[in-house]
Amino acid sequence: MKKTISNLDSEELRLSLRTTGVRLRSGPFVYRITSPIEVVAQGLEVLYSDFPLLGDDSYVDFNVAIAPPWFLRRWFRPKIDFYFDYQAPFKSLPVQQSFAFLEWGMNWCISTFANQHLKIHAAVLERGGKALIMPGVPGAGKSTLCAALMYRGWRLLSDEHTLIDETNLVVPLGRPVSLKNKSIDVISEFESGCVKGPRSIDTHKGDVVHLKPTKESIVRIDEKAYPCWIVSPRYIEGSETKLVQVSKSDTFMSVAAQSFNYNLLGEKGFEMMSVLVDSCECYELSYSSLDEAIKTFDMLENAI
C-alpha cells in the first residue's frame, strides 16, 4: 500500500517539515518541502493528505522551503521567504501568506524548469480519457470553472499547468485549485463539501484559498489523457452561456502565447503545438452560470 501524507500523524508531519523534509509526489515531480511555519503544515495536512509520500532516499526534482529570511524577521513584522535549492528568488512576504507562497513557488518550479513537456498556462480536466484544456487570461474564470467541473464528475489534471508529453498526452499534476476573492464564496456555495486550505489575505492577487483535489484526481494521478478540446472561458456577469467554435490557426497562436516554453522548445515546440491543436476541437465559452457552463461541457463530451 502506498504511503501518503495522511499516514503521518500531526507530530510526525511537523517534525519532518522541520528536519528532513516531506517528499511528496505530484504527477511526475517530487518535491522536498521543509518549513517551520505552522500554516504550511496545516495546508499540507488538509490539501495534500492523499498525495504519495516518498522515502528519504528518493530522488527529488524540486527542493523547496518556506522559512523566515533572517533571525529578527521571526518577531519583527514577521516575514517569510520561498527557497528553491537554498536560494530565495522572490521578495519576502508576510508570514500569514505562507501557504499561498508555497503553492506559487511550487508552480514556479514547473513553469521555470520541467521543459521536457510543452507547458501551457491552462487548467485541464479529464473525463472518459479525454482532456479538456482551458487556457485563459487572469480573471477569465478558468479556476472557478475548473473547480466546479472537478466537483461534477471531471477529473482534475491541473489548475495551472497543462503539460503535454512527446506522445501528445496530458500529464496530470493534480495539485490544489487556487481560488481568489469572489470565487472563494462562489465555489463554497456551489459545493458545500469543498475542502479548503488556509486563507491567505491581502496577497498581490487579493484573498487566496486552495481547494483539495477530489480523491479520484489523486488516485488516478498517473493516468494521462488524450487532448480533445481547447476551450477559452470568459466569465461575463449576466451573460448567456455561449460556446463558439474558433479557428485552429487562431487557437494555435493564442495557446502558443500562453505557453511557458513554446519558444524555448523551438522547432520541437512548433511540432508539439501542431499535433496538439490538430487533436482538439477549439472553442471560446462565455458564461455567467456555472451550472449552464457544466451542461455545455457535458454536451461537448457526449457529442464525441
Next chain:
Amino acid sequence: MSAHVLVPSPIFLKTYEDHTVLYHSGTGDTHLLTTDAVTILALLNSDAKAIHTLIAEVAESLNYQMSDDFSDHIRALLFDMKALDIVEFI
C-alpha cells in the same frame, strides 16, 4: 528594393482551413500568414527569385490579374516579410 528575394532560414508551416502558421527557425518567432504570403514562400522554396518574376508567378498561381495594384500589394507584403526576417533581399 533589390532585384532578388530569398528565404534565408529554414521555415516550418502548418496549414489550417483559413490561415497558415509559420515557425521561423532563424528568429524563433511564429507568425500567422495569409494565402498570398504562403504562396510567396512556396514559390521561393528552392531558390532566390527576381522580384518581378516572383510577382508574376504569384499572380499566376492565385489566378489574379496582373496589375500595378497587385504588384504594389505583393511588394508591400514582401517588405513586411523582410521586416520579420522571413525573406531577405539580395
